[in-house]
Amino acid sequence: MGAIDSRRSAGGGYTSKVRVRDRYHIVGFISSGTYGRVYKAVGKNGQKGEFAIKKFKPDKEGESIQYTGLSQSAIREMALCTELSHANVVKLEEIILEDKCIFMVFEYTEHDLLQIIHHHTQPQRHAIPAVMVRSILFQLLNGLLYLHTNWVLHRDLKPANILVTSSGAIRIGDLGLARLFYKPLNSLFSGDKVVVTIWYRAPELLLGSRHYTPAVDMWAVGCIFAELLSLRPIFKGEEAKMDSKKTVPFQRNQMMKIVEILGLPRKETWPGLVSMPEYSQLQSLVLHRQPSHFHRGSSLEGWFQSCMKNGGYSASSNTGTPGTDGFDLLSRMLEYDPTKRITAQEALEHPYFANGGPISANCFDGVEGKYPHRRVTQDDNDIRTGSLPGTKRSGLPDDSLMGRVSKRLKE
Amino acid sequence: MAANYWASTQRRHWLFSREKLADVRERLRERDKAAHSQFPLPDSRLLNIYFNQQLIKLGKRMSTRQQAIATAQVYLKRYYIKNEVRQTNPYLVLTTAFYLACKMEECPQHIRFVVGEARGLWPEFITPDVAKLGECEFALISEMNSQLIVHHPYRTLSELQTELTLSSDEVALAWSVINDHYLTDLPLLYSPHVIAIMAIIIAVVFKPAHSGSFSSGSSQPSLSSSLREGGQNMLATLSDKLAAGAPPKIQKLINWLAESEVDIKGVIDCTQELISLYEVWEQYSEKHCKELIGRMVKSKNLDK
Numbered sequence: 001m002g003a004i005d006s007r008r009s010a011g012g013g014y015t016s017k018v019r020v021r022d023r024y025h026i027v028g029f030i031s032s033g034t035y036g037r038v039y040k041a042v043g044k045n046g047q048k049g050e051f052a053i054k055k056f057k058p059d060k061e062g063e064s065i066q067y068t069g070l071s072q073s074a075i076r077e078m079a080l081c082t083e084l085s086h087a088n089v090v091k092l093e094e095i096i097l098e099d100k101c102i103f104m105v106f107e108y109t110e111h112d113l114l115q116i117i118h119h120h121t122q123p124q125r126h127a128i129p130a131v132m133v134r135s136i137l138f139q140l141l142n143g144l145l146y147l148h149t150n151w152v153l154h155r156d157l158k159p160a161n162i163l164v165t166s167s168g169a170i171r172i173g174d175l176g177l178a179r180l181f182y183k184p185l186n187s188l189f190s191g192d193k194v195v196v197t198i199w200y201r202a203p204e205l206l207l208g209s210r211h212y213t214p215a216v217d218m219w220a221v222g223c224i225f226a227e228l229l230s231l232r233p234i235f236k237g238e239e240a241k242m243d244s245k246k247t248v249p250f251q252r253n254q255m256m257k258i259v260e261i262l263g264l265p266r267k268e269t270w271p272g273l274v275s276m277p278e279y280s281q282l283q284s285l286v287l288h289r290q291p292s293h294f295h296r297g298s299s300l301e302g303w304f305q306s307c308m309k310n311g312g313y314s315a316s317s318n319t320g321t322p323g324t325d326g327f328d329l330l331s332r333m334l335e336y337d338p339t340k341r342i343t344a345q346e347a348l349e350h351p352y353f354a355n356g357g358p359i360s361a362n363c364f365d366g367v368e369g370k371y372p373h374r375r376v377t378q379d380d381n382d383i384r385t386g387s388l389p390g391t392k393r394s395g396l397p398d399d400s401l402m403g404r405v406s407k408r409l410k411e
Numbered sequence: 412m413a414a415n416y417w418a419s420t421q422r423r424h425w426l427f428s429r430e431k432l433a434d435v436r437e438r439l440r441e442r443d444k445a446a447h448s449q450f451p452l453p454d455s456r457l458l459n460i461y462f463n464q465q466l467i468k469l470g471k472r473m474s475t476r477q478q479a480i481a482t483a484q485v486y487l488k489r490y491y492i493k494n495e496v497r498q499t500n501p502y503l504v505l506t507t508a509f510y511l512a513c514k515m516e517e518c519p520q521h522i523r524f525v526v527g528e529a530r531g532l533w534p535e536f537i538t539p540d541v542a543k544l545g546e547c548e549f550a551l552i553s554e555m556n557s558q559l560i561v562h563h564p565y566r567t568l569s570e571l572q573t574e575l576t577l578s579s580d581e582v583a584l585a586w587s588v589i590n591d592h593y594l595t596d597l598p599l600l601y602s603p604h605v606i607a608i609m610a611i612i613i614a615v616v617f618k619p620a621h622s623g624s625f626s627s628g629s630s631q632p633s634l635s636s637s638l639r640e641g642g643q644n645m646l647a648t649l650s651d652k653l654a655a656g657a658p659p660k661i662q663k664l665i666n667w668l669a670e671s672e673v674d675i676k677g678v679i680d681c682t683q684e685l686i687s688l689y690e691v692w693e694q695y696s697e698k699h700c701k702e703l704i705g706r707m708v709k710s711k712n713l714d715k
Contacts (some may be wrong), residue, residue: 012549069522070552072514078552079515079559083420095557097549100556117504149513179517 016098023047023096024105028376035176036101040376050108051093055101064098070101073176074102080152080175081106090163090173109173110166111371113159113224119371120231127311133228135363137161138353139170140221145344146168147172154178157220158200159227181213186363195340196220198239198254203265204338206251206258208277215338218347222333229273229322230307234261250281259285262334263298270337300331325352355363416603420558425489425598432492433514439495446497450707453700456691460485461595461700462505465532472528473520478592482561484593486551492599493554500713501537501704502529507547515559536714550671564589567607575611575664581674585614588685595684601677606693608673611682615664 027050031038036057053299056074081092081104093105113136117387120128140162147154156177164256177196196205202219204212226234237254259265264286267273276282304327310313313321322330329352332342340348353359360366416422425437440447452458463484463489470480485507506529513520537543549665552559568585577585588610590599597606633645669677708714 014546014553016553067542069541069545070514070548072519075511075514075559078557082557083560097553100545100549161635295604357542 016096018096019097020103021099023069024051024053028378030374030376052106053106054104054106056102061368067100070102076179077176078102078104080178084150086143086146088139088170089146090171090174109163109171110374111164111265113162113164115374116371117162117227117231125231127319128228128314129367130313130322132363132367133322135360135365136170136228137225138359139345139347139361139363141344142171142173142219144221145169145348148291148344151180153181153214154217155196157217158197159224159226162224164363167363170363198237198251199223199233199235201254201338203258204246204276204339206255207279207282213338214343215341218333218341218344225330225333229311243250250278252285255282255285261303272337274340300334301327304330323350325355327345328352416562419560419562421562421624422602424558429600432596432599435492441463443495443497449654450493450497452496452703454691456594456688457695457700458696460692466509469506470526471523475513476516476518478563479512479516479518480561481593483508483518485598486512486555488599489555490551490554497707498579499707500536502533503543503547506537507544509643510544511548511551535706544553562603564603564607564610567604568610571607571611575667576660577611581618582617583612584618585610588613591685591688595688597681598685601681605674605677606681609678612678613659613665613682613685
C-alpha cells in the first residue's frame with residue numbers, strides 16, 4: 001500500500017505530514033524489545049544533535065503490515081512522554097506516525113546504568129566510586145519524585161531503564177509500563193497482571209497485592225542502589241513462567257532470594273501481610289524449608305558490610321564510602337511494609353544526601369576513567385525494515401486484553 | 412505534567428477563546444464551502460447530542476465507564492476543530508475516539524471487539540476491516556499531537572464534595588451537569604475546575620424540587636425549566652436567595668466562592684452556555700441527525 005504517496009483520503013485515511021527520513025539520518029541500531037527497535041540517529045536539514053528513535057512495530061497479518069490498533073503500552077508511553085518534562089526524565093523530541101509505525105524520537109543518551117555496572121566488572125571488578133553512586137541515586141530520586149507527584153507510577157525501574165547522558169545527567173527512561181494512578185477506574189492489578197522485571201519486583205507485588213502504590217518504584221530504587229554498590233542484582237531470583245491457563249504463578253524463588261537477606265516478613269512489623277492474596281504461599285514456603293533458616297532476622301547489614309569490604313569502600317580509599325547513612329537509606333528502601341517504606345520525597349531529605357557535602361548534577365564529576373560509548377551496530381540500520389525479530393521482555397507481556405477478549409469473542 | 416492541569420497540554424494547547432474557536436471554524440468552512448451548502452448539518456450542539464448518544468450506545472454494549480465516554484467526546488472536539496466533519500465518516504471517527512479513549516482511561520477493549528460492536532450498531536457505515544479503525548487511530552493521535560491525557564471536572568467535583576458538604580443527590584445532579592457540558596464547546600473554553608464549580612452551583616442553587624435520579628445521562632428535562640427561570644441572571648438569583656435567608660449550604664458555597672479565586676465570570680458564562688444547550692435540546696431529533704449524516708456519508712462515499 002503506497003501510503004506515503006497516496007493523498008489524504010476521506011474517512012480517516014492517514015498520511016503523515018512529517019517523514020522520519022526527511023528529518024533524521026539513521027546511524028545504526030541500538031536494541032530491540034517486544035515493542036520494536038531503537039535506533040541511533042542524527043538530525044538532518046538543520047536539525048542538530050543526536051537522537052534515539054524508538055520504533056514500535058506493527059503486528060503483521062500474513063505478509064503485509066496492517067493497521068491493527070496500537071498497544072496500550074505504546075499509547076501510555078506516547079501520552080505520558082508528551083506531557084512530562086523534567087531534567088531527570090528522558091526528553092521526548094517528537095512523535096512521528098508514518099507507514100503504520102510509531103517513531104518516538106528521544107534525546108540520545110550515551111550510557112545507562114546496566115552498561116555502567118557492567119563496565120565496572122570488566123576486566124575485573126572495581127567498585128563504582130561512592131560520590132558517583134550518590135549523585136546517580138539523588139538524580140534518580142529527583143526524577144521519581146516528579147513522576148510520583150504527578151501521579152505517575154513507573155513500574156519498570158531497573159538499571160537498563162536508567163539512562164545517563166555523556167555529561168552525567170540521569171534520565172529515567174522507558175515509560176512503556178508507566179501509568180497514572182490517580183483514582184483508577186479499575187484496580188491497577190486488573191489492568192496489568194505482572195509488572196516490574198522480576199529482580200526489582202516489590203514483595204507486595206510478589207504476594208499478589210491488588211492496590212499497589214508508588215512504594216513499588218521505591219523498592220526498585222533500593223534494588224538499584226544495592227546493585228550499584230555490589231555490581232550484582234541483590235535479589236537475583238528465577239522467574240516462574242505463567243502456566244497455560246495464564247494464571248500468575250507465585251514467584252517462590254524470587255521471594256526466597258529476598259527472604260534469604262531480609263528474613264521473613266512478619267505480621268508484627270507488616271500488619272497488611274496477612275491479607276495479601278499469596279500469604280498462604282508464603283507460609284508454605286516456611287514449612288517446606290528448614291525453619292532455622294528463616295527465624296533469624298534481617299541480614300541486610302551483614303550483606304552491606306561484606307559489600308563494603310569487597311568493593312574496597314572506606315573513608316580512607318579513593319572509592320570513598322556510602323557510610324552508615326547509605327546503609328540506613330538502603331534499609332528504608334528495602335522495607336517490607338509498603339506503607340512504611342521511605343518515599344522519594346523523604347529519601348531526598350535523608351542524611352545520606354543532607355550530610356557529606358554537595359551533590360554534583362554530573363555523576364561523572366571527580367571520577368577518573370571513561371565509560372565506553374553505547375554500542376551501535378550496523379547490521380540493521382534500515383529503519384523501515386518491516387519484519388522485526390523482537391527479544392522477549394521477560395515477565396512483561398504486553399498488557400492488552402487480547403487473550404481475554406478473543407476468548408470472549410469465540411464463545 | 413500528567414496530573415497537574417496547570418502545566419498540562421490541555422491547558423497549553425487545547426484551551427481557546429470564543430473568538431479563536433469561531434475563527435478556526437470559519438476557516439474550516441471557507442475551505443469547503445461547497446460541501447457546506449450541499450450537506451447542511453444541524454447545530455453543532457445537536458450534532459454533539461447525537462454523537463454522544465451513539466457513544467453511549469457503543470459504551471453500554473461494552474460496559475464502559477463514563478470517564479472514557481467523556482474523553483472520547485473531548486477527542487472528537489479536538490479532531491473536529493482541525494478537520495471538517497463533512498470530510499469524515501463520523502461513525503468511524505467516533506468509534507475510533509472511543510477505542511482510543513478506552514485505552515487511555517485504562518479500560519481497554521480489543522479492536523476486533525470494538526469494530527464488531529460498532530458494526531452491530533451502524534452496519535452501513537462501519538466495515539468489518541479493523542485496519543480502517545487502526546488507520547483512523549493514527550489520524551486522531553496525529554491531529555492531537557499525541558496529547559491524549561484529558562483532565563475532567565469529575566475529579567474536582569469529588570474533591571469538593573466533602574469540603575462543601577454536598578449531598579449524594581447534589582453530587583449526582585452536578586455529575587450529570589458535567590456529562591451535559593461535553594455537548595457544548597465548554598471543554599475547549601474553560602478549565603475543568605470552572606466547569607465543576609458551575610455544575611455544583613447549578614446542583615445546589617437550582618436543584619429541582621423533586622429530584623429524581625441523575626446518576627446516568629443528562630439532567631436536561633428536570634433542570635431545563637428551573638434554570639430558565641433563575642439561571643439567566645445567576646448573580647441576581649444568588650443574592651435573592653441570600654436576602655431570603657439562604658440555607659446554610661448555599662451560604663457556605665457563597666463564602667467559599669468569595670474566598671477562592673475562581674473565575675466567577677467564567678462560571679456565569681458556563682451557566683449561560685448550559686441554559687442555551689437545554690433550549691436547543693428541545694429541537695433535537697435523532698432521526699433528523701441520522702438522516703443528514705447518513706446522506707452526507709453515503710453521497711460523498713466517506714465510508715469507503
